[in-house]
Amino acid sequence: MKNRFQSKLIQGCCGILLPLFMITGCKNYPTEQGQQYLDGTLSPIFNVSQPRLTKPVNIDDYLQQVKLIEQVSPSLYKKNQVIYEAVNQWINTNLATNEFNRVGLTSYLLSGQDNYANVHLTGYYTPVLKARHYPDDQFRYPLYAKPDNWQGELPTREQIYNGIFAGRQLEIAYTQSLIDNFIMEVQGSGYIDFENGEPLVFFGYSGKNGHPYQSIGRLLIEQGQIDRDKISMQAIKAWAEQQDPQTVIELLKQNASAVFFKPQPNAAVVGSTGIPLVAKASVASDQSIIPAGSVMLIDVPLLDDKGIYNGQRELRLMIALDIGGAIKGQHLDIYQGIGDDAGHQAGFYNHYGRVWLLTPPPNSHLAKPQNE
Numbered sequence: 001m002k003n004r005f006q007s008k009l010i011q012g013c014c015g016i017l018l019p020l021f022m023i024t025g026c027k028n029y030p031t032e033q034g035q036q037y038l039d040g041t042l043s044p045i046f047n048v049s050q051p052r053l054t055k056p057v058n059i060d061d062y063l064q065q066v067k068l069i070e071q072v073s074p075s076l077y078k079k080n081q082v083i084y085e086a087v088n089q090w091i092n093t094n095l096a097t098n099e100f101n102r103v104g105l106t107s108y109l110l111s112g113q114d115n116y117a118n119v120h121l122t123g124y125y126t127p128v129l130k131a132r133h134y135p136d137d138q139f140r141y142p143l144y145a146k147p148d149n150w151q152g153e154l155p156t157r158e159q160i161y162n163g164i165f166a167g168r169q170l171e172i173a174y175t176q177s178l179i180d181n182f183i184m185e186v187q188g189s190g191y192i193d194f195e196n197g198e199p200l201v202f203f204g205y206s207g208k209n210g211h212p213y214q215s216i217g218r219l220l221i222e223q224g225q226i227d228r229d230k231i232s233m234q235a236i237k238a239w240a241e242q243q244d245p246q247t248v249i250e251l252l253k254q255n256a257s258a259v260f261f262k263p264q265p266n267a268a269v270v271g272s273t274g275i276p277l278v279a280k281a282s283v284a285s286d287q288s289i290i291p292a293g294s295v296m297l298i299d300v301p302l303l304d305d306k307g308i309y310n311g312q313r314e315l316r317l318m319i320a321l322d323i324g325g326a327i328k329g330q331h332l333d334i335y336q337g338i339g340d341d342a343g344h345q346a347g348f349y350n351h352y353g354r355v356w357l358l359t360p361p362p363n364s365h366l367a368k369p370q371n372e
Contacts, residue, residue: 029116032309033301033309033350033351033352034118034121034301034309034313034351034352034353035114035116035118035352036116036117036118036352036354037116053097053297053299053315054097054314054315055096055097055315056297056315056316056317057314057315057316058280058281058316058317059091059317061278061279061280061281062087062278062281062316062317062318062319063088063091064278064281065277065278065281065282065319065321066084066088066319068275068276068278069084069275069293069319069321072274072275072276073273073274073275076273076275076292076293077293079293080293080294080295082104082360083105083294083295083358083359083360084295086100086103086104086105086358086360087103087105087295087317087358089103090102090103090105097297097315100358104360104361105358105359105360105361106358106359106360106361106362107297107356107357107358108356108357108359109354109355109356110330110354110355110356110357111330112330112352112354113329113330113331113352117354118352118353118354119330119331119332119352119353119354119355120330120331120332120350120351120352121298121300121301121331121332121333121334121349121351121352121353122331122332122333122334122346122349122350123333123334123335123336123345123346123347123348123349124186124187124188124284124324124333124334124335124336124346125187125335125336125337125338125339125342125343125345125346126187126189126190126191126269126337126338126339126342127180127183127184127187127190127191127339127343128190128191128192128193128200128338128339128340129173129175129177129180129181129184129190129191129192129193130175130176130192130193130194130195131143131173131174131175131192131193131194132173132174132194132195133173133174133194134174135171135174136174138176139174139175139176140174140176141174141175141176141177141178141181142170142171142172142173142174142181143171143172143173143174143175143181143184143192143203143261144160144165144170144171144172144258144260144261145170145171145172145206145260145261145262146170146206146207146260146262147165147168147170147260153210154209154210154211155209155258156209156211156256156258157209157211157252157253157255157256157257157258158253158256160209160258161249161252161253172203172261172263173192173194173203173263178240178245178248178249178252179236179237179240179241179248179252180237182216182252183233183237184203184261185258185259186259186326187346188205188259188322188324189202189203189204189205189261189269189270190202190203190261191203191338192263199265199266201263201264201265202263202264202265202266202267202268202269203261203262203263203264204261204262204263204264204267204270205259205260205261205262205272206259206260206261206262207259207260208257208258208259208260208325209256209257209258209259209260210257211256211257211258212256212257213255213257213325213326214254214255214256214257215255215326216236216251216252216254216255217231217236219251219254220236220239220251225239226239231350232307232347232348232350233343233346233347233348234307234344234347234348257325269335269338271284271321271322271323271335272284272292272321272322272323273292273293273321273322275321277321277322277335278335279335279336279337279338279342280316280318280334280335280336280337281316281317281318281319281335282318282319282320282321282322282334282335283296283298283318283319283320283321283322283332283333283334283335284320284321284322284323284324284327284332284333284335285320285322285323285327285331285332285333286323286327286328286329286331287320287323289329289330290320290332290357291320292320292321293319293320293321294319294320294357294358294359295317295318295319295357295358296317296318296319296320296332296355296356296357296358297315297316297317297355297356297358298315298316298317298318298332298334298353298354298355298356299313299314299315299353299354299355300313300314300315300316300334300353301313301351301352301353302314303345303348303349303351305344306348307347307348307349309351313353318334320332322335332355334349336349
């Protein structure tokens with residue numbers, strides 16, 4: 001346990017441990033994305049058992065998420081059972097955030113992308129797209145199932161746009177917006193409204209083509225199309241709406257990665273673990289650093305309706321239940337929920353917060369379930 005967390009969680013970009021420090025006079029350090037530098041002294045091993053924050057605002061949602069893990073994946077629940085039960089004891093006895101040690105837990109503070117404990121926080125959501133079963137003049141952009149028995153490397157996005165799947169009957173829906181399709185790929189799943197009286201159909205993640213992911217936001221910044229400080233999902237959509245279809249296609253082709261979907265009627269939104277996700281109680285993580293099922297305290301900056309950090313923060317209990325192609329290292333993607341309102345928040349999040357991983361102390365008899 002000690003080697004696992006200390007070697008991965010607390011190493012910085014140079015692979016070395018940050019020495020003992022206290023930051024003062026931080027006027028030269030940016031704060032507009034919620035960065036913090038004045039919260040005290042961090043030990044060399046970032047073992048901070050006293051986070052000294054207010055109580056989490058989402059205890060009911062967190063408990064619902066744990067219940068779903070127990071119902072859907074008994075094996076994942078068992079793997080983390082001692083942690084879930086200890087957190088439940090912490091909740092039921094109304095302990096403070098500096099008293100996790102009283103229920104046998106230690107809180108490890110992640111080092112963050114800058115070694116000042118500022119972990120990159122983004123957001124994702126489940127879009128709802130209008131679509132048709134068959135193409136017409138308006139609904140002409142297909143979503144694809146993953147091809148079976150494909151010989152060799154799966155095609156790139158450009159090859160797909162150029163028609164390599166023609167005649168293979170892989171099209172599972174047609175929408176009216178190529179950029180909306182792309183955003184749904186980035187989110188990993190979505191609901192489809194065929195507008196014919198049928199219930200919404202969940203299109204779950206069915207795999208990807210295996211080619212490298214390229215951020216189109218970064219490309220638009222580099223091309224001078226959108227200012228760096230104004231980049232967001234909303235800004236990308238607004239740009240696309242002002243372009244002709246071929247210009248949008250040429251941009252998207254530069255991202256060779258593509259995602260495939262599988263229709264699942266009457267299905268809930270699930271992460272890579274197969275567990276239904278509760279909004280703002282689950283995150284996508286780099287599972288080589290934050291394994292599936294892990295519990296975290298996350299200090300989340302709050303944004304106004306325009307996506308501006310307003311100086312307010314809230315503490316949330318969240319569980320790692322998903323992955324993402326762009327989620328690497330000291331980066332967590334917070335699931336925001338379903339629909340336009342959730343998408344509005346998800347599109348703006350590109351901020352930073354502190355994250356504590358809750359785990360039994362190293363070498364503790366609680367580090368593994370008693371029956372293992």
